Amino acid sequence: MSGDQVPLRHSLVTRLLVAAVVIALAAISATAWLAATTTTRAINYEQGGAVADQKAVYQALLGYAATHHDWSGAAALVRSRAAELDRRITLTTDDHRVILDSQTGPALRNTSPAAVVDPLQVDLGLTGGDEHIDERAVGPYVVPTEDRYVLSEVAKNSLACFHKVGYDGVIEVATTGRPSVVLTNVRAEAERPLTRSVTESCGFALDSLVSAAEKKALQTLTTLTARCLNLGDRTSELRITPTFDAYLGESAVVRTAHEKTEVKPPSLLEPAGPVGVVRGCVESARRTQLRPYVAPRALLFVTAPGTGDTTLRLSGGSIGRIVAVTGAVLLATVAATVLVGRRLVRPLRTLTDAADQRTPAPVSGRDEIGRLARALNDSAQRRDRAEAQRRTMVNDVAHELRTPLSNIRTWLEAAQDDLAPTDAQLLALLHEEALLLQHIIDDLGDLAAADAGTLRIDPEPTYLRDVLTQVVDSHRGSALAAGVRLELSVVSDPVVRADQVRLRQVVGNLISNAIRYTPPGGSVTVGADGTTISVRDTGSGIAPADLPKIFDRFWRADESRSRVTGGSGLGLAIARHLTEAHGGTIEVRSEVGRGTHFTIRLPGPTTTR
Structure with missing residues (x-):
């Protein structure tokens, strides 16, 4: 440059250009951060609500299925739940034949179900429990009213036995009407640790006492379980308690509430096999036995009203907040850019669009705008490389x-x-x-x-x-x-x-x-x-x-x-x-x-x- 020229780094053009670049970068960063933050919060809030709604619908339909042998009476329940959530609720068979639908709408063959409603194969991720068979599916195991008093007295004696050896507990009554003892505390003066022998010696009297209805159901369950375990000649020795524990041995006796039979605790017997195998066979036999008493398995769809769309949609309020934040930042950017000069608007706008779309920024020359474009491109490449390295590291670990x-x-x-x-x-x-x-x-x-x-x-x-x-x-x-x-x-x-x-x-x-x-x-x-x-x-x-x-x-x-x-x-x-x-x-x-x-x-x- 000639000697009478102002150095480029001190020129007005340079300072205006630097100011424009700073404003653009600040605006882009603020817009991206605020919009991303607001959108993430809105999506997380509405996503949490959608999941909670699906769990509530699943729990309600699961309870109905566990207590009814078909879906014929569930229409009112489905419609009321759909009205509460402003969603379309549909139940179909595995081959997508509609069982119940809260309202008419497109077929759901290409839509993934929200859950599978089957009280004999509970989705533990939705219920948060640990039992695969819903406790409300009682089938033939309901204790008659006349036997419940006897069982209650035996449960009290069992609780007294635990209390005598140093353990506190409460009596809980299951859906079937059968009482059970649940231990709540171990006192300092307990005579011995809570072992299986202690549990069986105090609780076997209650486990061995069954109602006539339970006895018949347990006999059927025993036959199905023995077939699963391939017991052969020892089938007659298999005994299953009302708590669905399985034992082998000639001394195992199950008595009704009106029988006076000498029984011996399971400590004199042997387990029916490996814990996992026996438990699987008992659960499989229970499913076979309970299937006629519960509603058939059904696919649950929770979709937008009148459609088969399961995509999460932001509410009007969330969209309004995102638009307001983004609009405010963009308005401030436009005002500042106009003050810098019309000649700087076009290249800066080009760079802004490239940054918003995450595409390579065009390099127009060797000036400051060109250097800025190259810097943005290098930053994007480094970010992509860093992201790829992060994913690779996580996958490797x-x-x-x-x-x-x-x-x-x-x-x-x-x-x-x-x-x-x-x-x-x-x-x-x-x-x-x-x-x-x-x-x-x-x-x-x-x-x-x-x-x-x-x-x-x-x-x-x-x-x-x-x-x-x-x-x-x-x-x-x-x-x-x-x-x-x-x-x-x-x-x-x-x-x-x-x-x-x-x-x-x-x-x-x-x-x-x-x-x-x-x-x-x-x-x-x-x-x-x-x-x-x-x-x-x-x-x-x-x-x-x-x-x-x-x-x-x-x-x-x-x-x-x-x-x-x-x-x-x-x-x-x-x-x-x-x-x-x-x-x-x-x-x-x-x-x-x-x-x-x-x-x-x-x-x-x-x-x-």
């Missing part, structure tokens, strides 16, 4: 933490159900899984280190039998839940130089994948011979064309699988990096329909203990 958390949950639930002893071995196993969680979190960062060639391990002499036994034991719960047989076969007692935690992670990833892709009834075999470790399954196998890709990150053989069922695709990538960090190799052989065989070869000599 979810995938890698799922397996050890599932193992911990499985063993804890087994201990709660008395399927596994709560001893030092269990605590040690859970502690090992917790430590593995911490190492898995560190391994997510190690993937980046592996790419850079800086991944570090701490090798030491390691007995393969001990490591493989720990990994297999930690996965037995998930294998049992999947119906897969998990076996271990180690030749001698080989020793390798390896990082124990890293090696457990490698083998654990392979076992998890094997269990996931092996159908019920199949098997997964973990073996070791010298420095070679193998994981073999009888699962679905991998197509030959896909074998070269299985160690790629985020790759899945079945693209239709979700992350819950198919994993994130990181497990095998981590296994390969960790194996190579040990100086070893990992290979895979597979045949579609017959299973997959992974082989890990570690370097170095082996010794035996």
Whole structure:
């Protein structure tokens, strides 16, 4: 520039331009933030109301279905609920044939139901309870009025028994009219802990006393349950109490309220089988028995009046507030921009539109407007990259933490159900899984280190039998839940130089994948011979064309699988990096329909203990 010219950074044009840019950026930021905040609050408020309305409708219809054998009398209930909520409420069969409709409207074949109304298969997410069969579905278990006094007296005696050994409680009467004792407090002078033997010794008299109607219903339930459990010759020994506990044994007697029969507590009997299996059979038999007494299963649709639209719509007040906030900010922006100058309006408006639509801003030149456009584009790209990295990190963490958390949950639930002893071995196993969680979190960062060639391990002499036994034991719960047989076969007692935690992670990833892709009834075999470790399954196998890709990150053989069922695709990538960090190799052989065989070869000599 010539010497008599004002430096560009001090010129009026520059200051006006800077002022215009500041105003535009402030307006855009304020509009986006205020509109987003107001919209989010409005949507959250109305969404919460819609969910509450759906729960209320579901609870009302569930109560009707539990106490009626069909839907013929529910029309008034449906219409009244629809009028209260200003919504269309429709009940249909599974094939979308309309049972009841609060008003006429389009067919709902392409609309997802809000819930399935079935008192024998309750949606616990909507009810918040823990019983799959609605307690109001009593069917043939109603206690006659003349027997309720006798049962009430026995319940009082049971409560007195609990009180005598140091426990307080109350008597609650179920929908069927049967009383039960619910313990509320343990006093300091209690003679002994509340064990199953204490509960049975004080409560068995009440459980064994039934009305004639209940006795007949329980006999039918016993027959159905025995058929489910395949008891064969022991069918006659099966006894089910009014609280639906099942026992085997010749001494189990159920008596009516008018019989004087010598009975013995269930402590002299044996359980009818594994808790989960028996409970499932009893529930299945109850559903079969109660089905004629409840309304048929129905799909519930809660939609906009006169339509099949389930989309959440903002109310007029919410829309008005959003429009008012946005309009006020935009009006202030227009006023400030006019003061800056007409020549600055056009490029600034272009930048504003690009920012609102989240599209690349056009770069008009090398001036300040052009630099601003480039800055906006770079910011959008960095934001997109940061968002993609955030999603990737969350997905990686979810995938890698799922397996050890599932193992911990499985063993804890087994201990709660008395399927596994709560001893030092269990605590040690859970502690090992917790430590593995911490190492898995560190391994997510190690993937980046592996790419850079800086991944570090701490090798030491390691007995393969001990490591493989720990990994297999930690996965037995998930294998049992999947119906897969998990076996271990180690030749001698080989020793390798390896990082124990890293090696457990490698083998654990392979076992998890094997269990996931092996159908019920199949098997997964973990073996070791010298420095070679193998994981073999009888699962679905991998197509030959896909074998070269299985160690790629985020790759899945079945693209239709979700992350819950198919994993994130990181497990095998981590296994390969960790194996190579040990100086070893990992290979895979597979045949579609017959299973997959992974082989890990570690370097170095082996010794035996």
